[in-house]
Amino acid sequence: MMYTEKVITEFTNPQYVGELADADGVGEVGSPTCGDIMRIYLKVEEDRIVDARFQTFGCAAAIASSSMATRMIRDLSLSEAWDLSNADVVDALGGLPAGKVHCSVLARDAVRAAINDYRTRRGLEPWEAGPCECCGGAGCGSHPENG
């Protein structure tokens, strides 16, 4: 298993680490049993993400993926952020080892969980995730929400 230089850079220098005390939406995915927990905090103004932070317990790929996702959704509208795919994250990281792709899926899921938390707090219907891109819904085991 080998990480790209971009993964290592993102992992060793994550930019938007930490809690947002006054977050408008918080999404948490994963579990300590699986060895990965990601939490993403959003500050939203007029449907636009004006601040985003993350906290991650997990491997270097999990930290790099969540860091990169956080970086990528800043300044996007919520629906643009919703459409961020795990492949976008992988691309931005210059690739991930096969066994670590699920970490990028986790990051995408954390973003969505945070967006839906924001929507729920506002009394809006949560958006529904379509079939996941990585296996088309067949169940690659990456999605905690699938069990």
Next chain:
Amino acid sequence: MMYTEKVITEFTNPQYVGELADADGVGEVGSPTCGDIMRIYLKVEEDRIVDARFQTFGCAAAIASSSMATRMIRDLSLSEAWDLSNADVVDALGGLPAGKVHCSVLARDAVRAAINDYRTRRGLEPWEAGPCECCGGAGCGSHPENG
């Protein structure tokens, strides 16, 4: 598998090679199928072996054993020669690898076959071989006369 220096010397410089045209007794043991044939020729005067020669088709241990046996029985009485054991041959060769001990048994058997040939030609009863020393008669497969 390693041969002693004595085996190599005896094998590379066998002394009493060849046929004795006027032999008084000839013994042949082994078969080409097994990869070993030994023939021993005796010239006997007053119950004493005055000349002995051998011919062998076989491995270095077979050639060395038969050569050594031939050398050892010269000048012995027939009954002394009969008592030559395969262990005597092995000792004289400074040892044989475990898988090659049967070659020394073959040489002992060839000597005995030649003595009994001499006795039969003279109208005497052939002597009977006791149980073989190497396995006490259990059948180690070295004795063509056992099948």
Next chain:
Amino acid sequence: MNDLDPRPVYMDHAATTFMKPEVIAAMAPYFSEHFGNPSSLYRFAAESRQGVETARRQVAAAIGANPGEINFCAGGSEADNWAIKGVALANRERGNHIVTSAIEHHAVLHTCEWLERQGFSVTYLPVDEFGRVDPADVEEAITDRTTLVSVMAANNEIGTIQPVAEIGRVAHDHGVLFHTDAVQAVGAVPIDVERMEIDLLSLSGHKFYGPKGAGALYIREGTRIESLIHGGGQERGRRAGTENVPGIVGFGRAIELATADIEGHNRCIAAMRDRLVRGILASIPDTRVNGHPKERLANNANFSFRYVEGESILLLLDAHGICASTGSACSSGSSEPSHVLLAIGLPHEEAHGSLRLTLGDANTEDDVDYVLEVLPEVIGRLRKISPLTPS
């Protein structure tokens, strides 16, 4: 590559070691000079044959065996596979049950799982919080269908040394064969196959400054065992394949060096290790030392740092030029929690957050200082990122 510090501090000697100059020197003549096939009859091959036989004597001497009981093979994994499958299959008509422990190396565990798929049954004994197998548990697990007990001499992850002699006695009291994986123990624990009542013992050269791809299985004379690799008559018909003569020669020389002064060597390595452990405990809160406080390999230190995950520790250490490992070295590509840490009772997230530092002959007190300087900062950084860290 991110070269924060180019200085390489290698603290992963349980994963593999460099080859000592004496070992390389011993091997060198066998590459292109004495290259004959040991099975060949001509005198030219006698050098190869003698090289192999010298090594066999060296290995035998190191573990109190007879040279004829040493069988060379390609490494610890092959030795483990051979011992366990070979005994299980050869003694099938006497029984189909094997006793092992939950903290064995995967070369043992996955072999046992394979045997389960072939219809054997296996008991995986639990261990205590320090990783020790209780010989009384072994005794209880043995049935009249048991043919083999396999318990490692020392654990690769947490360094715990097992009560091998006691387990050997229990096995023999019940007429059962005893195998021990001593891959990590050689050079750190004095081994005597007689006193410890060991019937089969696995060794791997690259764990004690010898070559990779060279190993051995000690098989007590008279032990019923099948071959794993069939073919030519090498190793007295027990393990086919042209002998890796340079590897075997290096293996012999390395084990001789490694066992020449185990006590003196341990004293020096353990002193460094103890300072490392004390320093880390003093500077990093919420840290736990895994393994047995006393019955452990002199070079092994294993920690759980709460709230952080192991791989990320490794990679930050790597960014500072420190080589370490987490979980078991052989499966460091996976993100499974360590089966060893789970077996000693750690919760999942701590089983994910371990760091193994294993010292060796090239380490200095400076290396210890450097790790003590870097590690608190690394753990601190990761804890700042972690959502589990209490604020």
Next chain:
Amino acid sequence: MNDLDPRPVYMDHAATTFMKPEVIAAMAPYFSEHFGNPSSLYRFAAESRQGVETARRQVAAAIGANPGEINFCAGGSEADNWAIKGVALANRERGNHIVTSAIEHHAVLHTCEWLERQGFSVTYLPVDEFGRVDPADVEEAITDRTTLVSVMAANNEIGTIQPVAEIGRVAHDHGVLFHTDAVQAVGAVPIDVERMEIDLLSLSGHKFYGPKGAGALYIREGTRIESLIHGGGQERGRRAGTENVPGIVGFGRAIELATADIEGHNRCIAAMRDRLVRGILASIPDTRVNGHPKERLANNANFSFRYVEGESILLLLDAHGICASTGSACSSGSSEPSHVLLAIGLPHEEAHGSLRLTLGDANTEDDVDYVLEVLPEVIGRLRKISPLTPS
């Protein structure tokens, strides 16, 4: 020791070869400099990993495979055992029948015999007087229970090259996997696993100027196969055990050198070999050349000298400093007749009386002259001792 002539003339390259300087040079940095465990995460281990992956590409290129289909192991015997047991066991529910030939190496034959003891059935195909397997026989032997055909690419004893592509086609026409033992073929026969329809192929480094104890098994992508050595996740989970990095690196470099100019190399070696054969036939009566007149390895000459036995020829040649072999090199300790020579129809005493001379890169025309000078005298002497020689 009897030093009639100290000059060593090595004509046993089919038994093993010396390592080329380029190979040793390629390996050297991996002993104590780039010694990291390829499974380790840190950058320091990247050198080892890259060494292994470069070798994987070199091996793949040499046989027309993808790097991901190359699996390193400890030698030809392990590769043969792995291929045959691995496919047989993994495809058990589809069938229990294997087709092989009577002249395979013992690593194949004894593995097949082991499988027979586990309830498999094996057909050992006959060969013609030149040692060739008839693809039509393969076709006839295949049943709906057949899961594997294993026929060697070239024979180690008599050098006969098999119609591999034809056999591969027949196997695939019937949906059966095809394994070939190419241990002797590499560097002498151009191999293309696609064109030849090979699913599994065994290699051994020390037969082509590479290291002993390093081998590989090509496994076509998608082939169902079990592991032989279980444990850590090395070789993508297929073959456990810390990688023999120097051995693998040397293996890769050696196969690259060996396959760089097969035709040119063969031309030069075959010229010497042909002069040797002509010279021997001209000077020694009652001599037979075994193997195929054309479809044979360029470096192989195999003779039966009537009335004399093989081992004694070897030892007299050895007394003159000539290294040669009889029967199959791997079992030269035994006095069994050669199963290969019996299979091509030789009577027992001729099957006992063979001499194999295999040339290699270090041989010169002088060596050929020397053997031509010594051999007639050696055979003459033994024939004088033999009771079978007609007077």
